[in-house]
Amino acid sequence: MARRHELTDAAWQRIEPLLPAQPARGGRWLDHRTVLNGMLWKLATGAPWRDLPERYGNWKTVYERYRRWAGDGTFDAILAHLQVHDDAVGRLDWTVSVDSTIVRAHQHAAGARKKGMTQGTNRTRQALGRSRGGLTTKIHLVCDGRGLPLAFCITPGNINDCTRLVQVIESIRIPRPGAGRPRIRPDRLIADKGYSTNKIRTYLRGRQIPHTIPERSDQQAIRTRRGHRPCGFDPGIYRLRNVIERCFNRLKQWRGIATRYDKLARHYRAGITLVSALLWITT
Structure with missing residues (x-):
């Protein structure tokens, strides 16, 4: 029987074919399922790797x-395969929502100063920023209408949300199961006032992406003073944006995601990708 946070038989059957083949010869090889369960235990608890229970093998x-x-794209391939499958059977809801969330970085994530590189530059490369509460990382994420992650990127915590919308939207790329171009354009985008800029609205119109973004009060005053037409906004559609908040809540149930302990940005990103794939399997 699978323990809490470990892969069920059904989940393992979907993930197993996507993992690298195990060597036929050589020394003792710890099977992939045991290793994955150890990774999930670490992400669920946020404990150091050295504290991994013995049932998962050598830490x-x-x-x-x-x-x-994390380096060869195995976790990304798993997530992409699950997204392609749901899109092929019509389960993927293309009314997407975008937002960001700030994650506090533990002192162990700060890392050491690299030779020939200033501390500030190294932190920026590893997606660490100095905020009022200390070092933080920000997750910029777009999810589908069911609250499942489609694409994301991580930046230092002091980066403005609207500056990464284009990067996140252009990261959406769902291949077709057969021939044809990948699906890259959602049916509609929902975002909060933090994304209400002329640059973003112009970009979305250029991509022919309908959007529901409320205006800030100062923008409304300027538009009224200049006699411009109001931006289209449907409060009923905007209520659907709650799925992005629920998505962040589900991700942050994993302590290794809610608090960043990884020094390297690619390792922290890999953890988010693995947990995101698990959400696609269990939803």
């Missing part, structure tokens, strides 16, 4: 495979 074995899969 260094689990860490090295996590590091390897």
